[in-house]
Amino acid sequence: MTVTGRGAEPLPVEGEPRGPRAWAGRAGWAVADATVVARRYLAHLVYKPDELVGTLMIPVLAVLLFGFVFGEAMGAAMGVGGEDYREFLMPGLFALTMAFGIGNTTIAVVTDVGRGVVDRFRTLPMAPSALLVGRSMADVVSALVDLVVLVGMGLLVGWRWHEGPGSALAALGLLLLLRLAFTWIGIYLGLLVRGPEAAMKLFSLVFPLAMVAETFVPTEVIPTWLAPVAEWNPLSATVLACRELFGSTTVVGESWVAQNALLMAVVWPLVLLAVFVPLATRRYRKLGR
Template identity: 55%
Template sequence: MTAPTPVIPQSGLERVRWAVSDTWTITLRYLMHLSRSPERVVGTMLFPVVSILLFGFVFGSAISVPGDGSYREYLLPGMFAQAMVFGIAGQAVAVATDVARGVNDRFRSMPMSDSAVVVGQTCAEVLNAMLDITLMFLCGLAVGWRFHGSFSDTALALGLLLLLRLAATWIGLYVGLILRGPESGGVLMPLMFPVTMIANTFVPTEAMPNWLGTVAEWNPLSATTAAARELFGNPGAASTDVAWPLQNAVLMATVWPLVIMAIFMPLAVRRYRRLSR
């Protein structure tokens, strides 16, 4: 006795419901994998916590902030944004592992939405990022960081941080689909440091050489960091001497991630569809 062949929905509304259901199933699968791999979760969350303690206490005493503000309050928004960008490496390795094990081939053999796998992986990563930002938020409060903005401003800052993580996740998804194997993911973390260091994450861009400061000011990470500082009410407000993206940080913290997703979403979906060809 053979199982009946599943019928793929044909109408537009039915296909949307089908895609949403498949996406949620894939999201739950990745969340279950995370729950069964506590070492990955702990490792992902431990790095930003250690970084907060290291930079906040070891280096913080030797770094001054414009206006003589608290360096920890200046630092934390940058650390939040840095952690969001570091999600690229973890996502890429997870996707490359699935490709190497043939998991995606099995998904492609099933009657399911083509976009469900990539969107489901992204949704799971964003949910995981909420856990990361919550832990960092609490850790920041423990070491003396405070937010001084209104509830709506604080919520908007957290939303912009998660939007950056969403964009970074699509980059990681595409990179994971083109890697030759999960072992290749080891080169990603060293490549992430220039992206996160050539920004206003740890020091003001005004303190950098002119050419390097210009690069940092146009770094999408800098816009999110500046927007978070502004909305949290932390030191480090952009001066009139910096580039336009930092003078309009909240706007660009929204625009940059949307531009990144507009580029990498179709690339990732197309690459996924071509995997078995």
Template identity: 45%
Template sequence: MTRRELAHWARQPVQVLVALAFPVMLLMMFGYLVGGGRGVHGDYLGYLVPGMLALTMAFGLEGTMLAVTQDLNKGVIDRFRSMPMANGAVLVGRSAADMLQSALGLAVLTGVGYALGWRAHGGPGAFLAAMGLLLLFRFAMLWIGIHLALVAGKPELVQAVQILVWPVGFLSNAFALPESMPGWLGTVVGWNPMSHTATAVRDLLGGPGGEPGHAWAAIAWPLALLAVFFPLAVRRFARLSR
């Protein structure tokens, strides 16, 4: 099932390239056109790049959501379910392909950050730990997207449903410190799971805005989301043929 999804990349390279280029465009826009970073002391690029890495893990779910709903409406999943295969193989294969693309996206955005002058500090171990936290967050967001896609059921509804993910990305500390925001907004941003991931990644990579002690929340939040949405998605998928 994972090879099937990867084969789609060869037939639809533009879609993959757009998914990789979008976060690069955001990084360039906020790093050079918007710039600044309210409340950030020190190198703003050092603050922005980890935030953009976390933001990339929250966005781009529509590709997976569309693929799931298209398979549903074309009857592909019904044919798979009639074959001697594990019940969750379709969803797990799709999620594995998405995680590979997410890892590629992290590599591309990290390379662009280095080209712009950003540097990661803390050593190889800290760097790998930061990438692990980002991919864990992506995995949790991915299963939220899969569940929403199964609930929506139709490709034309995916765009409306996936907008629910946008507040997670923009109501966060990806671009500015919560302390520089109005009190109520800073509180909301502080509780955002993505904010904990971004802060933990900044701490591991030695960037401005990093605070020790956020790694536990960056692990606990995705695991809690997985504990809710993974079984919901599997249960919803199991009921499709009833």
């Protein structure tokens, strides 16, 4: 038996088992609560599929515009044909979709805060971590759906992976890891800002992050003064690593980060998680005080 307080960890009652068994019980309780919260968020996709469609519109339009309308010109700037450019482009669009998820997460969290959903959850006898962890779990599942749709579209326009299913799954794993890190950035921003309008303004900052990277063109054709920013962009590491794992057309730069893209595709998300998980948790605990 446990006694819980508003937004507090369960307090052990006299006679309750302690030690590893108690810790395992609390961990299982927290996972179960987080799963329930995640299912609640995912149910919204069933009743409001327009949110999923809206998320996919930008990358789908980017496939059509940059793959076919501007593909030949951009491919020529790189010294490749339009079909090879689409091979180059698709991993960048996969990562771009993961980055745009920051906006969806921020708006969803700030909406829940504004409507009092977060306060109602905090009064329930549930694990304090469940709301934030459940939100991140739901966003990763939603991102997986996004990737399945985009991979299907990529196959339709001639994109293929060339290094076998194991490497392809590893690339998808890196993309989901990046999305998990961006989810916690979105959670923190959603707890920080005061309304959806402010969240939309913050979302505009994602565009420079997405464009000054290896998403559409290699850093070799980016202005020299912007090249270091693009090379050290977390998005670039994941894009380069995915192109390597997919066996897509790529131009690998000579910088240290470009030569170690696989390593940095793991390090960058872990660094972001190490920064934003504590920030989001601390901000969540301060709500309502």
